[in-house]
């Protein structure tokens with residue numbers, strides 16, 4: 001082998017060595033870059049996972065807080081509704097007490113004053129008759145004096161039950177006007193209708209004595225009836241005065257009876 005040929009082979013060998021070295025270096029570099037890239041991707045993935053987990057925890061926390069808040073709002077709303085309902089019941093009870101006579105359970109005088117005015121206006125508007133009956137126990141003082149005030153009270157309660165039972169229509173109203181005096185407002189009722197209602201109550205009371213402890217106490221009542229039929233210049237007070245006049249007449253004519261009052265031109 002000549003020197004020139006040896007030299008040529010040396011250069012070829014050197015070339016392949018360089019080429020191999022370069023390939024080796026480049027492939028190593030590529031491998032490092034790939035590893036770094038994979039590591040960076042792995043870190044990024046882990047970060048993404050951690051951040052997603054943190055986001056989910058945050059969302060869960062928000063959801064929990066919202067649920068708690070909604071529960072509290074629901075509880076408060078329920079408590080508020082219960083309180084409102086209780087208040088409503090108290091108001092209704094107060095309103096009821098305001099218009100009811102505690103002892104007899106009938107409407108009281110205050111309610112009478114409101115109702116007579118309302119019914120008077122309705123009667124005037126609709127051109128319908130409006131009757132008023134005043135009921136008074138005869139010689140009631142004797143019941144108190146003979147059997148005691150407690151017996152008197154029981155007698156008033158007993159009479160109230162009979163009065164309630166004698167009312168025929170849902171629009172009829174019974175009131176304890178005061179003491180042992182009661183009255184009925186009978187809307188859309190002619191005088192003869194009011195008179196016969198008062199009479200049937202009176203007869204019923206006269207037939208059934210009041211029982212108190214061992215005693216049987218005969219009770220009678222007197223009634224006065226007055227009917228408003230859009231007579232001129234007649235106000236609610238005149239209707240009451242008319243019925244009171246009729247009651248006075250019943251008392252003076254021997255009690256245990258019903259009298260009626262007719263308006264005249266003079267009224």
Ligand SMILES: Nc1nc2c(ncn2[C@@H]2O[C@H](COP(=O)(O)OP(=O)(O)OP(=O)(O)O)[C@@H](O)[C@H]2O)c(=O)[nH]1
Pocket residue numbers: 136137138139140141142144148149150151152153156178179180251255
């Ligand atoms: N027990 C009781 N008595 C009452 C009540 N309110 C009024 N009285 C009594 O009712 C009696 C009414 O007496 P008077 O007005 O003289 O009438 P009366 O004895 O019924 O006689 P006449 O009405 O004329 O038939 C009085 O003795 C009052 O004290 C009450 O709420 N309870």
